Amino acid sequence: MSLWKDFSKGLWKDIAPFRIVLGLCPTLAVTTAADNGLAMGLATTFVLTCSNILVSALRNIIPRRVRIASYVLIIATFTVMVELVMQAYFYPLYMILGIFIPLIVVNCIILGRAEAFASKRPVLNSIADGVGIGLGFSMSLTVLGAIREILGAGTLFGYAIFGPDFSPMTFMVKPPGAFVWLGLLLGVMNIIKRGRV
Amino acid sequence: MHEAWTFSDYILLVIGAIFVNNILLAQFLGNCPFLGVSRKMETATGMAMAVIFVMTLAGIITWIVQTYVLVPLRLEYLQTIFFILIIAALVQLVEMFLQKSFPALYQALGIFLPLITTNCAVLGVAVINIREELTFLQTVVYSFASAVGYGFALILFTGIREQLEVSGIPDFMKGTAIGLVTAGLLSLAFFGFAGMVG
Numbered sequence: 001m002s003l004w005k006d007f008s009k010g011l012w013k014d015i016a017p018f019r020i021v022l023g024l025c026p027t028l029a030v031t032t033a034a035d036n037g038l039a040m041g042l043a044t045t046f047v048l049t050c051s052n053i054l055v056s057a058l059r060n061i062i063p064r065r066v067r068i069a070s071y072v073l074i075i076a077t078f079t080v081m082v083e084l085v086m087q088a089y090f091y092p093l094y095m096i097l098g099i100f101i102p103l104i105v106v107n108c109i110i111l112g113r114a115e116a117f118a119s120k121r122p123v124l125n126s127i128a129d130g131v132g133i134g135l136g137f138s139m140s141l142t143v144l145g146a147i148r149e150i151l152g153a154g155t156l157f158g159y160a161i162f163g164p165d166f167s168p169m170t171f172m173v174k175p176p177g178a179f180v181w182l183g184l185l186l187g188v189m190n191i192i193k194r195g196r197v
Numbered sequence: 198m199h200e201a202w203t204f205s206d207y208i209l210l211v212i213g214a215i216f217v218n219n220i221l222l223a224q225f226l227g228n229c230p231f232l233g234v235s236r237k238m239e240t241a242t243g244m245a246m247a248v249i250f251v252m253t254l255a256g257i258i259t260w261i262v263q264t265y266v267l268v269p270l271r272l273e274y275l276q277t278i279f280f281i282l283i284i285a286a287l288v289q290l291v292e293m294f295l296q297k298s299f300p301a302l303y304q305a306l307g308i309f310l311p312l313i314t315t316n317c318a319v320l321g322v323a324v325i326n327i328r329e330e331l332t333f334l335q336t337v338v339y340s341f342a343s344a345v346g347y348g349f350a351l352i353l354f355t356g357i358r359e360q361l362e363v364s365g366i367p368d369f370m371k372g373t374a375i376g377l378v379t380a381g382l383l384s385l386a387f388f389g390f391a392g393m394v395g
Contacts, residue, residue, distance in 0.1 A: 021229075021232065021373050022229060023229070024225075024228035024229055024232065025225050025226055025227065025228045025229070025317050025321075028225040028228060029224070029225035069282075069285060072281055072282075072285060072314075073278070073282070076277055076278040076281050076282075077278065079277055080274065080275065080277050080278055083277065084274060099321060099324050099325060099328065102276070102277040102280075102320070102324055103226075103317045103320060103321060103324075105277055105281050105320070106281070106314075106315050106316070106317040106320050107317075108229050108315055111315060171385075174388065175222060175223050175225065175384045175388075176381045176382070176384040176385040176388065177381070178225070178381070179377050179378065179380040179381030179384055180377070180378050180381035180382075182377050183370075183373075183374045183375065183376070183377030183378035183379075183380075183381065184374075184378065186373060186374040186377065187367075187369050187370045187374040187375075190368075190369035190370070190374065191369045194369065
């Protein structure tokens with residue numbers, strides 16, 4: 001039961017990056033299209049889950065004073081793995097996500113979960129937490145990417161959804177659109193949470 | 198190989214890094230501290246100074262390590278791990294050095310130094326330097342200019358945000374939500390510089 005709780009809280013109650021306002025850089029930068037957002041989310045989920053497992057398994061071995069450095073090293077290792085795999089098998093995606101793949105290592109969500117959750121809980125709970133938060137993050141990125149792609153390019157996952165007369169709002173796929181939409185979505189989340197305006 | 202750069206090329210590099218491709222508003226690096234410390238002007242200036250200091254140093258050191266250690270040993274694939282460790286160690290060293298030698302500056306930068314380790318702008322600039330195949334001098338100039346651009350945007354944004362505190366905003370948009378929308382408008386303003394440098 002508590003496993004399910006650890007998993008499901010990441011999908012709504014503590015959904016990143018809305019409820020925990022961390023990991024904004026990839027959120028803003030790669031969500032120009034829905035599939036980019038999804039790919040970034042899944043890559044982050046992999047690193048987050050693996051680092052949670054290792055941090056949790058080693059939680060009684062790592063001395064407290066060097067724990068942050070150890071966590072960073074663990075996260076960096078898995079990030080390099082993702083980077084190499086993407087370079088080998090998903091090259092176009094690797095080029096689109098570009099610099100934000102190595103930057104998974106400084107995604108504060110991952111370090112945050114290692115410090116706040118995995119370093120205190122057993123392995124199974126940490127896996128549930130990692131997968132849950134990771135999927136929630138992927139979901140947010142996909143939604144934000146979808147909104148920007150629909151308005152900015154008139155497509156969704158690469159398929160045209162409007163007629164040929166649609167003139168795209170380029171503003172949406174440019175940097176300002178990312179900030180404005182993330183802000184508006186955050187406002188909508190606040191309304192839903194309170195049940196009133 | 199690169200052609201010889203003239204002085205005006207460097208000026209363009211600086212202007213491009215500060216205004217056109219502002220690291221914060223156009224490249225989305227370092228947004229977490231951007232929203233975190235922009236509530237008060239003192240914290241924002243502290244963070245801006247710390248970033249300028251560390252980012253320039255980190256850019257230089259990672260470039261040297263990449264060129265003279267990783268490439269000759271064919272260890273480029275370990276770049277991410279090396280760079281993050283270098284930055285973490287550098288921040289620690291800078292902190293200890295300032296504490297002993299310049300206590301006044303250390304007091305001013307205070308808690309912002311350790312936070313910089315997880316500021317993705319620092320690692321981001323280090324990686325960009327390598328990916329764009331900049332020379333040593335270009336790396337120095339670009340790292341410094343990016344950091345100045347970061348501080349510039351951060352301080353501008355803080356000024357606006359202090360005004361937001363006293364204006365009437367619907368409850369559900371208060372705090373981070375309105376901050377992000379404001380950052381979007383600021384980013385739009387910076388868009389006006391696009392095309393200034395070709």
